[in-house]
Amino acid sequence: MPVLTYKYRLFPNSTQAVALTDMLGSFCDLYNACLQQRIEAYRRQGRTLSYIDQASELKAVRLIDERLASYSYSAEQQVVRRLDKAFRAFFGRVRTGKGGFPRFRAKSMFDSADFRVGDGLTIRKSRKFGIVGIPGEIKVRWHRDLPAGAAAAVLSRSCGKWHICFFVETPDAHGPDPVRAAGGIDVGLTSLIATSDGDAVPTPQWVRMASTKQRRLQRALGRCRRGSKGRLKAKMRLARHSARTANQRRDFAHKLSRTLVNLYSHIAFEDLNITGLASGMLAKSVLNAAWGQLISFTDYKAANAGGLVAKVDPRGTSQECDCCGMVTPKYRPGESPIRELNNRIQDCPGCGTVEDRDVHAAKVIKHRAFPWLKGPGAGPGASSQPVAA
Ligand SMILES: [Zn+2]
Incomplete structure (x- = not known):
């Protein structure tokens, strides 16, 4: 239970x-x-x-x-x-x-x-x-x-x-109902999430604030003499900041997961465990915690509402074309990696689809999880969906 x-x-x-x-x-x-x-x-x-x-x-x-x-x-x-x-x-x-x-x-x-x-x-x-x-x-x-x-x-x-x-x-959910609406969610650095329907949620201000302020407070703590009063105060400040960030993150994750569950009955995310935790960049580690919490909150809220959260293998979601399945290598010959970073548009040489990269990745994620929804006219009603395992 x-x-x-x-x-x-x-x-x-x-x-x-x-x-x-x-x-x-x-x-x-x-x-x-x-x-x-x-x-x-x-x-x-x-x-x-x-x-x-x-x-x-x-x-x-x-x-x-x-x-x-x-x-x-x-x-x-x-x-x-x-x-x-x-x-x-x-x-x-x-x-x-x-x-x-x-x-x-x-x-x-x-x-x-x-x-x-x-x-x-x-x-x-x-x-x-x-x-x-x-x-x-x-x-x-x-x-x-x-x-x-x-x-x-x-x-x-x-x-x-x-x-x-x-x-x-709480009593066990009775298992997912038939698909009412399905959506794929891509998590990223520029937008916190992008949906397969083209909506993007910008990365909240507190993510950047959290990491810069945390770094500053940690430095201040490091400068304090061990056992001093100032160190104790600096430690409290850092603890209060961490607690505040955790509150903001939880509040945000609850609200956003509620929105997603109201929007979609069946939701696909990337399996972040496969991606591996990002290390090094502090902002990314703050985001990682935010994504993880968002996914777990969405999971239980969806289950309570008779929906389902599926996690798919995230590898190559941003290189695959959702329309024709063609895989474009990360760097095309002669393209600098810097341009690649700024290249937010998916531009498929196979079928000519041009779309925002995150939104496109979200579509790939959606169809990896719910392949029977792919293709023209495959709406919620036109389902020949398999029985969910
Ligand atoms: Zn294509």
């Missing part, structure tokens, strides 16, 4: 904020203590402790540790489980030879806690939250309705702001 996340901002008063910070601190101590215990059990007895071993001890520990006893038992179990996950991931990595041993965590970096809804965390009649061990009720901004059936929630702290995420299981 697909799981949807619903995130809300919390507004604890100053007493509650201190209490929440204390709680995360206690959970961090618990995490580190469990890690210590695992290390010692292995050193002294060659034993590898499991989640069950440590969780069954938790009850006894709570009897003597007042601080732990004042917080939610199930939330503390989740802390133990989190360490167990870290170990499982570590053992998994050992096999590939890239093992990093789970580390002790700093309180300043221990930013979240997992809860069972209705156990350690309850939604009160007042529509505020009650969290075991935190005084009073915590205000929350319900910017959208939370569907019934949320069993798990994560409380998190980021740049001094508190949020809560609920995880809601």
Whole structure:
């Protein structure tokens, strides 16, 4: 069953904020203590402790540790489980030879806690939250309705702001409906995306802003003396900037994916995993994250709406002609690579088609994913489409 996340901002008063910070601190101590215990059990007895071993001890520990006893038992179990996950991931990595041993965590970096809804965390009649061990009720901004059936929630702290995420299981989509409208999407550097119908979405301002400002803040951080106050401030500035960019990106991806899903039932993207992550150019790495998020948001929104997102092999999408299938090499003889970069027009020597290159690539992508839609008169109605696998 697909799981949807619903995130809300919390507004604890100053007493509650201190209490929440204390709680995360206690959970961090618990995490580190469990890690210590695992290390010692292995050193002294060659034993590898499991989640069950440590969780069954938790009850006894709570009897003597007042601080732990004042917080939610199930939330503390989740802390133990989190360490167990870290170990499982570590053992998994050992096999590939890239093992990093789970580390002790700093309180300043221990930013979240997992809860069972209705156990350690309850939604009160007042529509505020009650969290075991935190005084009073915590205000929350319900910017959208939370569907019934949320069993798990994560409380998190980021740049001094508190949020809560609920995880809601949604029934399986019934599989894609017949094609209502299909579209191909090409992602690029000049336009963020281009559709097979000729629409282009310009690259948002924040992409460039994000990378230039990030570079500046990173440089400033690099100049600060280690352990100095200025370094801490520079670090906060960089963290706030990253968080802000991530928010802008998510907001943008949600809105654009919604537009695409309203426009098309069947949507084809390039499979970015095949392209490989761009490295080096910072703006490109910002864009890469944006595309990845856009595709995954479109994917689940389309599935919920009875549509489908297909990913195709991206190789050569910009060299192939959609009309006659002719493949034009990247550089024609005698053409300089600089001209190639500025050459935004697909100009096919085979059939003479002239079109914007990105839009044309989007058409190629569309027809790679839905080949039965190709050819004259192949509209949504004229389908002899195969049954979707
Ligand atoms: Zn052609």
